Amino acid sequence: MPRAENIKSADSGESLDAAGFRRDLRKWYKANARELPWRESQDPYRIWLSEIMLQQTRVATVIDRYKEFLQRFPTLVALALAREEDVLAAWSGLGYYHRARSLHRAAQFVMRECNAQLPETAAELRSLPGIGEYTAPAIASICFNEPVALVDGNVERVLLRVLSLGENKRSPAMKRLHEQATMLLDVRNPGTHNQAMMELGATICLPRNPKCSECPVQKYCKTQGEHETTARKTMRSQESVYLLATRKKGTVTEVLMMKRGAEESQMAGMWELPSLPPELFRNSEVLLGLRHSITNTNYYVRVLASKPALMEIAKNEHGDALVWKRQKMLNTLPLTGLARKVLQRMDLLHRPPVHLPGNDRQQIE
DNA sequence: CAGTCGTGGAG
């Protein structure tokens, strides 16, 4: 239990040595910053892309996908001129597909209305689709040196701990976090400072088991890692069954695929394997079984091998949505993450759809 | 403004 004598919590910002905090944080960051692909330049398009990809997505997941995406769409103009289908294909498996659609729309807007130059202030950036309260100052500070603070999940956690503000999302303290972040901001190096705050949260001030002994700003911290966490929603379970049907046309292998409706709330317009009613196949022999969790639902997935009877059921269920797709073209489709996983595991998916200049290595098999 | 939107990896 916190001590009631801790009377400084209400106006904690005042009692913190902001200048010292900034200095120690900056020194630590210069010595310990991870080398990440998006830290190799300040090119606005590249920083922008990285910020969108990193939304609710781990650094380790993003690194390769970021490089591949840049190979495929090297510039803002290249992205703007692409078809949405191809943008989604490059995003396949990353999740939160509205990010890819927004990115694409914003690129088209910037190309047309801004002479292909990204706006340079947080306020202007904020009006672009997909750029919100966090991403706008991130781009503005990193690319254009605008002295604006940001609060992402990392910064929020760092500030709550350093200032001992508790975790109640509805508390007035929560609303003042941006002011606190602004107070701490290094206005001469805003981009570096903002990244340092996030880096601290991502590598030292971890949600569970923070590494306080390694923390460069431990002496400024009121809680020393004590931090309550709120309970999460429990996961639900749901079973699902998919059909994996292939056929040969001469030497060409084809796979039966299905396109999700444009009005679907999840993964609209993306491709997946034809689904079958799970209740009919409780005891069927399974080609592949796996679990796939989406938001707060665990999907227990069974994939069945093709039989004529199953084809009939699928045809009745989905009709014209079913399309035979050439196996070699599958990696150019915007596949759902689950479809990608299944096809990958069945060895039906070849290397990523990236044509590397100067790398004409042939497909294996 | 609370709900919704994906996914994979760590512990």
Add this chain to the structure above:
DNA sequence: TCTCCAAGACT
């Protein structure tokens, strides 16, 4: 195995 949740945005 199961829970947690990551550089949020949008409605």
